Amino acid sequence: MHLSRDVLITLIKILSVIVLAMFLFFIGLMVGYGLIGDGSPMQVFNRTLWQHIFEFIQV
Structure with a gap:
């Protein structure tokens, strides 16, 4: 039982x-x-911005 508690605490960490x-990213x-x-x-979460970035990288 002690081992499963340690594993749970490690997973939570x-x-x-x-x-x-x-969050920091x-x-x-x-x-x-x-x-x-x-x-x-907030515009950084706009889908069209990321599509433009990926198109720029692929070219």
Whole structure:
């Protein structure tokens, strides 16, 4: 029983780090696009922006 509790605590820690990393990644996207770039911070989540970026990379 002690082993399963340790595994659960470890999984919670790993998932917490992954969620925190994703949160910081999205905050970084918003800061980079909104403050450093000339766009609106929420516009970074626009699908057409990402389609344009992927088209630019593929060419």
